[in-house]
Amino acid sequence: xxxATxxATxxAITAGAWISGSDAxxxxxxxxxxxxxxxxxxxxxxxxxxxxxxxxxxxxxxREASWSALRDKLVLGELDAAHSLYSMIYGTHLGLGNLQKNxxxxxxxxxxxxxxxxxxxxxxxxxxxxxxxxxxxxxxxQRQLTFAxxxxxxxxxxxxxxxxxxxxxxxxxxxxxxxxPPQHMGSIMRCGDLDGFCGGEPWNARAxxxxxxxxxxxSQAIWNDHPEKVLATRYSFIERYPKTARALISALxxxxxxxxxxxxxxxxxxxxxxxxxxxxxxxxxxxxxTGRYENGLGKIWQDKYPLxxxxxxxxxxxxxxxxxWFLTQFYRWGLLEQEPDYLAVSKEINQxxxxxEVARYLGVSIxxxxxxxxxxxGIKFDSASASxxxxxxxIRARETAAI
Amino acid sequence: xxxxxxxxxxxxxxxxxxASLELSGFTVLPPLRWQDVNENRLxxxxxxxxxxxxxxxxxxxLEHISLMSGALEKPVVVLGGKNDPAHIQSAIRAGVSAYIxxxxxxxxxxxxxxxxxxxxAEFKRLRDELRHARQELVERKSIEQAKGILMTEQRINxxxxxxxxxxxxxxxxxxxxxxxxxxxxxxxxxxxxxKK
Numbered sequence: 001x002x003x004a005t006x007x008a009t010x011x012a013i014t015a016g017a018w019i020s021g022s023d024a025x026x027x028x029x030x031x032x033x034x035x036x037x038x039x040x041x042x043x044x045x046x047x048x049x050x051x052x053x054x055x056x057x058x059x060x061x062x063r064e065a066s067w068s069a070l071r072d073k074l075v076l077g078e079l080d081a082a083h084s085l086y087s088m089i090y091g092t093h094l095g096l097g098n099l100q101k102n103x104x105x106x107x108x109x110x111x112x113x114x115x116x117x118x119x120x121x122x123x124x125x126x127x128x129x130x131x132x133x134x135x136x137x138x139x140x141x142q143r144q145l146t147f148a149x150x151x152x153x154x155x156x157x158x159x160x161x162x163x164x165x166x167x168x169x170x171x172x173x174x175x176x177x178x179x180x181p182p183q184h185m186g187s188i189m190r191c192g193d194l195d196g197f198c199g200g201e202p203w204n205a206r207a208x209x210x211x212x213x214x215x216x217x218x219s220q221a222i223w224n225d226h227p228e229k230v231l232a233t234r235y236s237f238i239e240r241y242p243k244t245a246r247a248l249i250s251a252l253x254x255x256x257x258x259x260x261x262x263x264x265x266x267x268x269x270x271x272x273x274x275x276x277x278x279x280x281x282x283x284x285x286x287x288x289x290t291g292r293y294e295n296g297l298g299k300i301w302q303d304k305y306p307l308x309x310x311x312x313x314x315x316x317x318x319x320x321x322x323x324x325w326f327l328t329q330f331y332r333w334g335l336l337e338q339e340p341d342y343l344a345v346s347k348e349i350n351q352x353x354x355x356x357e358v359a360r361y362l363g364v365s366i367x368x369x370x371x372x373x374x375x376x377x378g379i380k381f382d383s384a385s386a387s388x389x390x391x392x393x394x395i396r397a398r399e400t401a402a403i
Numbered sequence: 404x405x406x407x408x409x410x411x412x413x414x415x416x417x418x419x420x421x422a423s424l425e426l427s428g429f430t431v432l433p434p435l436r437w438q439d440v441n442e443n444r445l446x447x448x449x450x451x452x453x454x455x456x457x458x459x460x461x462x463x464x465l466e467h468i469s470l471m472s473g474a475l476e477k478p479v480v481v482l483g484g485k486n487d488p489a490h491i492q493s494a495i496r497a498g499v500s501a502y503i504x505x506x507x508x509x510x511x512x513x514x515x516x517x518x519x520x521x522x523x524a525e526f527k528r529l530r531d532e533l534r535h536a537r538q539e540l541v542e543r544k545s546i547e548q549a550k551g552i553l554m555t556e557q558r559i560n561x562x563x564x565x566x567x568x569x570x571x572x573x574x575x576x577x578x579x580x581x582x583x584x585x586x587x588x589x590x591x592x593x594x595x596x597x598k599k
Contacts (some may be wrong), residue, residue, distance in 0.1 A: 065457070065458045065459065065460045065462070066459065066460050066461070066462040066463045067463050067466075068462040068463050068465075068466045069457055069458075069462060069481075072481075072494070072502070076490065076493055076494055076502075077493075096470065097466065097469065097470040097476075100526070149467075150463060151463050151466065151467070152463075152466055152467040152470040152471060153470070172471075177467070177471070178441075178464060178467060178468075179463040179464050179466060179467030179468075180461075180463075180464060181460035181461055181463065181464075183460070184460070184461075335470070337534065337537065338537065
């Protein structure tokens, strides 16, 4: 690892003027929050490779106990930035739940793909292997099933709700939903209190390893190359420390590029486990990080859309359309009572010009902005007609409220 | 005085807190362990303030319950923050949970809980008002729409349409908005493809 580390630093993109003279970061010591998940890898790598120092920063990583705690610390300024669930930042910005509106900023994407929906082995024993057979089981109405995600406005909630609804199961009325810390999902499922969950890795892999559940669907099968975790901060942070924000994006962009290479290295998983303090065997992290999947029902495959950290900059560009999609789901599930000005909200949060400035400087390619997405059920989302899209779903919150 | 629920897996800490808060005059329910937290338990508990530890990974569980069932939205006071009054202030202002240190003096703890719950109540009142105003707006729109349908279909004027809807509402013991919804739905049924 050490040799590789040195090489990586030597071969890295030439450090720019950010670190010296008038471009020096206004604030150099940063505390960045993260949750112990496989997809925090690029943050760990940024510090391991000294990329923070290269851009004049000194990053301290702070492992958080829950998304709520991470969110609160980010809002309160105890954290300067954080590894965050994409849509959690939207929920925080909009003041959903008990929050006030707290203007937030997404600086860049940290990863695509790499989450999954796990169903319990009890369900498997009743003949459930996928969404269609799950629907058959819920129709039998023997007992209400319970599914977990990780945070009410988070990505896992949105993947789970979308997947259930696509199989004609209303996540708000046909089943119970709860939020559970991902590291506890497996043991709660073993007790029989949980029938399935959507979460990050290595927790889906661990459920198979511990013989409590199987992977019914990967998140990338729901939406190929979907956005997932982002690097986020308060809007006031980028106003106050614009140069620091640029330096931070630089360091993380470079780390992201390396992470795509490192994820194939044998000892990378062990490094992530050690630094992030993840309670799972390294082989589980390594397998899914490199796209080697085993679903727990005997199917083994090399995934076409594995966890990605960089993908030539595709992962990191914070597309407005992605934010718009999450907003359509917020409205669909009643988290937003009124339709927002979709694009305007996305433009407030996703710092595309700032990102592009840094990407261009570092010579990272800037993709064409995404305008439409087709999810696994074949339904096309067009960012320009977001309102029509969010209103077209027949399974949604308002129908249930009216009854 | 307010009723407080402590959610904590550490018995000793929870008992100490309970005793300490009771001395300040709060009603404190028997501490709940995290694995026992669910919507029904919280509904039954009828609490004003919930007290949790900052290091509990299960805080997201509570977050989900309160977001999904508006009735259970309660101020959450989190123990284990910085020992800094300014920090507590800004947490309360931001609407995130109030953060207090484990080493807070009993008198301060009581004050913080009062402030946090007062602010929360104020925030909730403002939001409920907003929600109510929006609801009214939506209802007024559908009443106008239903009147329009009646006027066209029955060839009557606006006052007559209004009077008919009012009469129906009174006879059926329903609200005007509900009658309007029914008229709009019937209209949509009879004129498919002609939505809105």
